[in-house]
Amino acid sequence: MSGASKIPAIVTEVVEVNSLIKRFRFVREDGGPMPGFSGGSHTVVEMEDDGRRRLNAYSLMSDPADRSGYEISVRRDDGGRGGSMFMHARVKPGMRMQISQPVNLFGLDLRAKKHLMIAGGIGITPFIAQMAQLDGLGGRFELHYAARDRELGAYMNELSARYGERVHRYYDTEGQAIDLPTLLKGQPLGTHLYVCGPKGMINWVLSTAQKQGWPKGALHSEEFLAPPVGEAFQVDLALSGVTVNVGATQSMLEAIEAAGIDAPYLCRGGACGQCECKVREAEGELLHYDHWLSDEQKEARSHIMPCVSRFKGSRLVIEL
């Protein structure tokens, strides 16, 4: 359950961007315009995978001013639970899919005197929409984009062609790396920093900025967690009076939904807080994978985020 109505959509284009990434374009089934959106937003794509319903969040990368359709890019994760595999293998032009209204957990601070963006790999996608939006608004921005090699640096050339010297490119295999301390030192007062990419990169950027005296209010990051795979376990839903079996490659939230229980969610990636549940009993170990709960909450074993977190033990009872 996510409050707003879903958007019935048709896949109109599937483009192989490189050996790991495919781009998908959705238009509305009824031919009407998509809602406008803000750069940094994501949509949740529903997949019907042979009777198993998967819901994955992907950043919108199309121009927010273009209401004719939405575009996302999906990086294939061969070791993952199968959502990206489904998108790569099964989704073809002409297919009907449900997508959610856009939700933004990585918004631009429009007060910024300058927007400094740092992207790693597939983390580029929200920035593509943000740059298009800022370009239209006359905002000042600069992108530093790192990828493993030229082949995997999706959209590098297009972005350079569109934004010229505002785009800085780095390829790991060519020994290029962002000189972060120097970059951060030269930014004018009022600059906001945005980072999206692998966890290690996000931690490096945020900790370097904090060490150099950047205030928290000027730092923004987004990391979508794919729900991790793990061991199967059981969870009792106290309010619904139902016991749910969670499979090894299934998230607790997906298992709850499959049992017909309407649970709240927004991002499905441990970031937004919407699915937070109280833990009533836990005989065993709560495996927290989210960015939402505070350390105190985790230590108190009082709450859990069913979208990404798991359990290992004999008995778990949550308030749902």
Place this chain on the structure above:
Amino acid sequence: MTQTQSDEIMKSRPRYGVLSYRPGSTHFIVADGEGGEAVQSLFAQAPEIATTAHIVYIPGANGTDLSAALETLGAAVFRKAPSYGAARQRIQKVLGDAHMGLQLYAAGTEGLIGQVQRDAVEAGLPHDALQTEQRGSLARRVQCVHCKGITENVTTDPFVCSHCGLNLFVRDHYSRRLAAFQGVCIDAEDPGEVPPAVERFK
């Protein structure tokens, strides 16, 4: 809104801390009156701050002047100014030229802190980037909600607006943007029935 509310439920009331050293490229410190003592503590805590510190100090309206002591702290730049108004252009210039990594500190009266915060936010810093410490006089800057004029150093409640002359009570409702509390006519419903002024903000 015919009565003053008690402090505890007023969430817009600013909360102040204690200045503490944070790493940064440069350290810009603005203080008035007894706020100078907070600056001395800051330097005692982290003497290495001096080489990249810029202090602007304004002696208090109550006569407190710690400029001699502050000058001996060895800050890279020390400037004594007669009032915030006189120092403001300099403060705006320093902020406008600064880079991310600048650490900003304000200590002293609520009016001084509020004005530094307002100018910092205008320069693009998030409001939480400023460290504050309240010292000295609790006098308030109050904006008359009726004529919009700001009366400085208000110590009593109610008081007379220095611009339009209405009798105002001081609401504990604070605007960061204006760096001022709100003053509202106390005898609107019963003109002339003004309770005696009490010294509330010494």
Place this chain on the structure above:
Amino acid sequence: MSLDDAFKDPFFRDESFFGKYTYKNSPAAIKRFPFPFPEDDYMYSVNMEPHVSGRPGSVFEHAFDVDEHYVSEMRDRARVLADDPLRCQSLPHMTLAGWDLLELIMESFARDYPQWFELHKDGNKWHWINRPLGIDDKFTFLDESTLPYGPMEYITRQAQGDFTLQDQREDNLWIEAGMVTSQADWSLDFDIGMSFHEWHAPVPLAGKMGVFDRALKFLLQLQHGAPVRRFNWTMTVDPLLDTSPENYHKWGPSKTTLSAENIGQRQHLRVELQTLFRLPRSNAIAFPIRCYLISFEDLVSQPKWARRLHRVIKNLPDELATYKGFIRNRPLMIEYLSQFDDGAPTSPGWWADE
């Protein structure tokens, strides 16, 4: 804007919200008045529900209610703005949210009231027709230079109710733009720039009850396409829309002139229908605050409302009566309303009994 031809459509009343106070609800408007008390007592609560299309003819029928007071209210807004331009302000980064609001209102009006409003789009070249106010403008969407005012001011000079726009950042909402001329005693000029808890600071009791913590958490998750609504209410002597703190020293004395003889005509229940919309391009939240006024005399024509209002006013905590500014006249109100309360039970919900 030409208001001279505005009253050609006899649906719109020609009336004033100041001076002689010729404002009045027609019998149809009384019937559809949004009486805000679903029960016989009242306490703060988050009380938000989805803002979905409701009963035909009710104020919930459309996303934005345009009623018989529309033209006169817009004339009153223009009067207040001429007197005090600070009632409409937008911090520079909120212009995009202003465009979002303009789009939301124009699309809603044109869809829900095609007899009065038309919107034609050719890419970003838009053509807007507002027949009741005699407006016919062509402009470029997202280009401020093609409108006579900023986008928020332009559209809210044509839409009833106050509006604020909240930017979302640092897990908080910041009130950073607004058009506020029919407010229940709060100042946009003072509050602009504040965070959610800061601008609610003066409200008694609710903070301690955790109402604002819960409301903020709820609103941060508000989704595009899923607006919500709630009611608020207070009391106003005479149908004065502009009960601003700025002018409190001018309207405050009217509270002292209420008597048992005139309370029925002069005391008004003031109801705010508050709605909240997530805006698409800016990710800001629009907060329209629509004010409805009804005199006690008209209100007691519905026996259920008369009984219930009497009970609510009688049992309200003093802090709330003080905050809402009617503690002084509460005994007079109770005395007047008690004549219409025979102690009979009331039916559940807001709606008047048929």
